[in-house]
Structure formats: C-alpha cells, structure tokens
Amino acid sequence: xxxxxxxxxxxxxxxxxxxxxxxxxxxxxxxxxxxxxxxxxxxxxxxxxxxxxxxxxxxxxxxxxxxxxxxxxxxxxxxxxxxxxxxxxxxxxxxxxxxxxxxxxxxxxxxxxxxxxxxxxx
Amino acid sequence: xxxxxxxxxxxxxxxxxxxxxxxxxxxxxxxxxxxxxxxxxxxxxxxxxxxxxxxxxxxxxxxxxxxxxxxxxxxxxxxxxxxxxxxxxxxxxxxxxxxxxxxxxxxxxxxxxxxxxxxxxxxxxxxxxxxxxxxxxxxxxxxxxxxxxxxxxxxxxxxxxxxxxxxxxxxxxxxxxxxxxxxxxxxxxxxxxxxxxxxxxxxxxxxxxxxxxxxxxxxxxxxxxxxxxxxxxxxxxxxxxxxxxxxxxxxxxxxxxxxxxxxxxxxxxxxxxxxxxxxxxx
Numbered sequence: 468x469x470x471x472x473x474x475x476x477x478x479x480x481x482x483x484x485x486x487x488x489x490x491x492x493x494x495x496x497x498x499x500x501x502x503x504x505x506x507x508x509x510x511x512x513x514x515x516x517x518x519x520x521x522x523x524x525x526x527x528x529x530x531x532x533x534x535x536x537x538x539x540x541x542x543x544x545x546x547x548x549x550x551x552x553x554x555x556x557x558x559x560x561x562x563x564x565x566x567x568x569x570x571x572x573x574x575x576x577x578x579x580x581x582x583x584x585x586x587x588x589x
Numbered sequence: 590x591x592x593x594x595x596x597x598x599x600x601x602x603x604x605x606x607x608x609x610x611x612x613x614x615x616x617x618x619x620x621x622x623x624x625x626x627x628x629x630x631x632x633x634x635x636x637x638x639x640x641x642x643x644x645x646x647x648x649x650x651x652x653x654x655x656x657x658x659x660x661x662x663x664x665x666x667x668x669x670x671x672x673x674x675x676x677x678x679x680x681x682x683x684x685x686x687x688x689x690x691x692x693x694x695x696x697x698x699x700x701x702x703x704x705x706x707x708x709x710x711x712x713x714x715x716x717x718x719x720x721x722x723x724x725x726x727x728x729x730x731x732x733x734x735x736x737x738x739x740x741x742x743x744x745x746x747x748x749x750x751x752x753x754x755x756x757x758x759x760x761x762x763x764x765x766x767x768x769x770x771x772x773x774x775x776x777x778x779x780x781x782x783x784x785x786x787x788x789x790x791x792x793x794x795x796x797x798x799x800x801x802x803x804x805x806x807x808x809x810x811x812x813x814x815x816x817x818x819x820x821x822x823x824x825x826x827x828x829x830x831x832x833x834x835x836x837x838x839x840x841x842x843x844x845x846x847x848x849x850x851x852x853x854x855x856x857x858x859x860x861x862x863x864x865x866x867x868x869x870x871x
Contacts, residue, residue, distance in 0.1 A: 527862040543762075545819075549758020549759075549820070550758070551735075551755060551758050551759075551820070552758055554735060556820070565740070567748065569740040569751055570746040571744065572752065573753065575760065
C-alpha cells in the first residue's frame with residue numbers, strides 16, 4: 468500500500484506545487500516495516516521498501532502499525548486524525564532534521580493522508 | 590450581482606494597556622445583553638463572524654469581538670520591533686477587564702475559545718462579579734507543549750504556513766471546507782511570533798490546575814463546551830475541569846474541533862443557543 472504513495476501524491480498537482488521547494492528523503496516506519504521515500508521538488512521519485520542496513524534520511528516518522536491503520540482509516544477517530552494528534556499522544560515519533568518536516572508540514576500531512584481509504588477526505 | 594453588507598461594524602479604539610498606548614480593533618453586531626468574545630491564540634475576532642451574522646444571537650445580544658494587540662487589525666504597541674511578544678495571565682486578564690470597562694459593558698456574558706477559554710477560567714475565579722455568565726470553549730486548565738514551539742517563529746520556516754499547518758488537524762472532520770479554510774487563513778495571516786507568544790500563556794504561564802476547583806459558579810455561572818476532535822484541549826481535559834467545579838455545565842460537541850464558532854458556525858450554534866437561552870432566563 469505504501470508504494471501507492473508515489474502515484475497518489477504525484478497525481479495531486481496542488482500538492483506537488485506546494486512542495487516545489489522540497490527535495491529530501493525521509494524514513495517511514497510502520498511497526499517493524501520501513502520505507503525510504505524520496506521527494507524531488509515536490510514529486511515523489513522513489514518509495515524504497517526496507518529492511519535497510521544503513522538507511523540515510525533527513526528525518527524519520529515512526530509509529531506502530533495499529534496507529535497508522537487508524538490514521539489511514541476512512542474516518543479516523545479523534546486523536547488519530549492528524550500527524551500532530553499522534554505526536555501529542557506520543558504515538559508518532561518524529562526524529563531527525565525536523566526543520567524539513569515542519570517547514571513543509573502541510574505537505575507531509577496531506578501526502579501521508581493520501582494513503583487513506585479511497586473516498587476519505589485528505 | 591448586487592452588493593450585500595453584513596450587519597457587523599468595526600471601530601478602532603485607542604486605549605492604554607499595561608502603561609502603553611494601544612490601537613485596538615473592535616467589531617460588533619446586534620443589540621441586547623453584551624456578549625464579549627475572545628478569539629484563540631494566533632487568530633483574531635473574525636472567528637466570531639458566524640455569531641455576528643446570526644439573527645438568533647444578535648436579536649437578543651450585542652456581540653462584541655476585539656482583536657488582541659498584535660492580532661488581526663489591532664497593532665502591536667510602538668516599540669514592538671525590538672521586543673519578543675509573550676502573553677501572560679496578568680496581561681490577558683487586564684486586557685479583557687480594561688476593554689470591557691472602556692466599552693462600558695454592563696455585566697457581559699464572556700465567551701472565549703482556547704486561550705480565551707483558559708482566561709475565562711481565570712476570570713471566573715478572580716472576577717466573577719464582572720460577568721453575567723462565562724462560556725469557555727475548548728477550555729482546559731493546562732496543556733503540555735507537544736511540539737517544539739520554536740518552529741512557530743524562525744526565519745527558515747514560513748510562519749504563516751507553519752501556523753496554519755500546525756492547527757489544521759484541530760478542525761473537526763465535518764467542518765464545511767469554506768469555514769475550515771477561512772479558519773486556517775486567519776492563522777496563516779498572523780504576525781511573526783504572535784501565535785508562539787500566545788502559547789506562552791496557554792502552555793506555560795496560564796496553568797490554573799491548582800486553583801480551578803475554587804471557581805464558585807454561584808457567583809458566576811460557568812458553561813464549558815468542547816469539540817470532540819480537539820487534541821489540544823481534549824474532551825477529557827474539559828471534563829476534568831468541569832467535574833472539579835460544582836455547578837459547572839459541560840457539553841462535548843460531537844464532530845467539532847478546536848475552533849467550533851469558526852470552523853462550523855451552524856453546528857456550533859446548535860449547542861450555543863440553548864446555553865444563551867438558559868443564561869437569558871436567569
């Protein structure tokens with residue numbers, strides 16, 4: 468499912484435009500599984516699946532599979548509807564160079580919400 | 590297409606606050622019992638546009654919202670360019686009391702959201718005689734910082750973008766897009782460091798956990814309304830406050846978030862109107 472992120476993000480012209488100054492690679496961890504997601508000027512150019520020996524990334528977002536599944540559900544319950552809500556509950560760990568994450572916070576929130584069940588609000 | 594005007598009028602008030610001259614923007618609509626409205630951190634009085642445009646409210650209430658200094662169309666005081674803005678409990682209390690007195694409001698109903706809900710608790714405790722009733726929206730006694738607040742004010746992160754993005758998930762899932770993005774736009778328009786300066790009160794200086802149970806609702810009725818999807822001030826935190834204050838009435842608003850009056854005015858009014866009616870019957 469994570470691999471569909473590339474197509475889902477790149478198909479949203481507004482999202483890509485808002486990310487036009489964003490070029491980075493970040494690590495996404497869903498429980499024990501991990502992905503390196505590479506972005507070039509707002510477009511996702513690669514979603515590489517782990518495990519990795521020496522993953523190199525600007526920052527990492529880590530949460531349990533259960534927490535991500537709630538976040539990606541069609542209508543997430545209170546406390547699971549937003550990355551900051553997960554961070555507040557200490558369910559999501561954001562680590563690394565968070566200037567990149569925070570300076571493009573809307574982009575990352577909307578990009579990761581693209582993995583919600585079809586028909587769900589971004 | 591013909592132009593249509595809303596019944597809201599705005600004026601600039603000149604008033605000394607904390608020993609310094611201030612220019613403060615005040616909006617109002619309606620006639621009747623004064624209803625003084627306090628906006629959230631990093632936003633402005635436009636959050637109350639829904640109340641000011643609803644005849645069910647304005648037929649019986651004079652609805653007044655001011656932009657706090659540094660916010661909206663209110664200016665920061667002269668000399669601001671060399672200062673770091675930080676809101677304190679003492680300043681906030683003084684501001685509300687002085688502005689209410691300057692407008693010659695006779696025992697207004699006070700309604701405040703988020704930081705406005707927090708100062709509402711302070712005022713309910715310390716100045717109950719001034720108000721006819723107090724309505725706290727998204728009011729909790731304390732919120733621990735849950736992100737590095739410095740990101741709200743640093744030159745390598747766009748302040749408007751980050752402030753809007755930080756709070757975007759606090760809007761409930763059912764909010765109409767128009768009102769959701771209007772609400773976020775206000776955040777995107779805030780001045781550098783203003784949202785962060787407000788949060789100094791919200792997350793550090795304004796902690797009232799140790800005293801909130803001393804609020805006496807016989808001296809001033811207290812109503813708390815909180816949105817289900819608020820993860821900044823959670824329903825549990827509002828319920829904890831309500832349960833510690835005898836006589837406090839509490840409503841958890843299904844589907845709403847942290848900005849009920851602005852993100853979904855119609856849904857919010859369904860909860861607010863019965864409260865205003867109850868206050869009116871007293």
